[in-house]
Amino acid sequence: MPNASHEAPISRIVTEVAAQFPGARISLGDMAEAFGDRAFGLLILLLCLPSLLPGMASVFGIPMLILGAQMGMGRRVPRLPAFIARQTIRREDLLRLSDASSGWIGKVERIVRPRPGFWTGPFGDRIVGWLTVYCAIMLILPGPGTNAPPAFGNIVMALGVVEHDSRTIGIGALLTFLGCLFATVVILVLLWAGTAALGWIF
Structure with a gap:
C-alpha cells in the first residue's frame, strides 16, 4: 500500500486514505498503516479534537498518552496496541477533514507547509512526544476549564507534525506547554x- 507523498496537503492525504478504505468505518490501525510516518501527527490530531468538547477528553487521553510515549521514545511510526488499533471512525467524519470549503482545513493548508528545522528532526520529535504525554495526562485528570488550552496547543502541534512544518510545531509546542502549565496550576490549586477544606472540617 503506497503512502501519501510528504508534499501532499492534509485534505489530499485524507481523501486518498478514505479512497483506500471504502467501508463505512476506518480503523485507527488501518490509518496508521496508510499514513506511514505521518501517522503520529494525524492520529494525535484526530484523538485530540474531541478533547475540546466537555466530558470527552478522558476517553481519548489514554490512546494519546500511548502514542505520545512511543513518539517520545523515538519510534518513527506508531505501534498501536490492539485495543486502540480496533477503534474506528466513520468514513464520512474523516472526509469532513478534507472539505476545504468547510473552513478550518483550507485556512490551515494556506498557512502550514513543509518547513524543515529543529522540530522536524529526531530530537524535536521526542519533545513533541513527551509534550503529548503531558497533554494527555492533563486531559485525563479532572479539572474545570483545563481541557481546551492544552488540547488546542496539541492540535496545532500535531498539524505541524503532519505537514513536517517546524515553525508550526514550535508554535504548537509552546502553546501546549503553556496550556498544560495552566491546567497543572488549576489542578494543584484545587487539590x-x-x-x-478537609483539614478544616475534620
Missing part, C-alpha cells in the same frame, strides 16, 4: 483547596 490544595480540597485538602485545606
Whole structure:
C-alpha cells in the first residue's frame, strides 16, 4: 500500500486514505498503516479534537498518552496496541477533514507547509512526544476549564507534525506547554483547596 507523498496537503492525504478504505468505518490501525510516518501527527490530531468538547477528553487521553510515549521514545511510526488499533471512525467524519470549503482545513493548508528545522528532526520529535504525554495526562485528570488550552496547543502541534512544518510545531509546542502549565496550576490549586477544606472540617 503506497503512502501519501510528504508534499501532499492534509485534505489530499485524507481523501486518498478514505479512497483506500471504502467501508463505512476506518480503523485507527488501518490509518496508521496508510499514513506511514505521518501517522503520529494525524492520529494525535484526530484523538485530540474531541478533547475540546466537555466530558470527552478522558476517553481519548489514554490512546494519546500511548502514542505520545512511543513518539517520545523515538519510534518513527506508531505501534498501536490492539485495543486502540480496533477503534474506528466513520468514513464520512474523516472526509469532513478534507472539505476545504468547510473552513478550518483550507485556512490551515494556506498557512502550514513543509518547513524543515529543529522540530522536524529526531530530537524535536521526542519533545513533541513527551509534550503529548503531558497533554494527555492533563486531559485525563479532572479539572474545570483545563481541557481546551492544552488540547488546542496539541492540535496545532500535531498539524505541524503532519505537514513536517517546524515553525508550526514550535508554535504548537509552546502553546501546549503553556496550556498544560495552566491546567497543572488549576489542578494543584484545587487539590490544595480540597485538602485545606478537609483539614478544616475534620
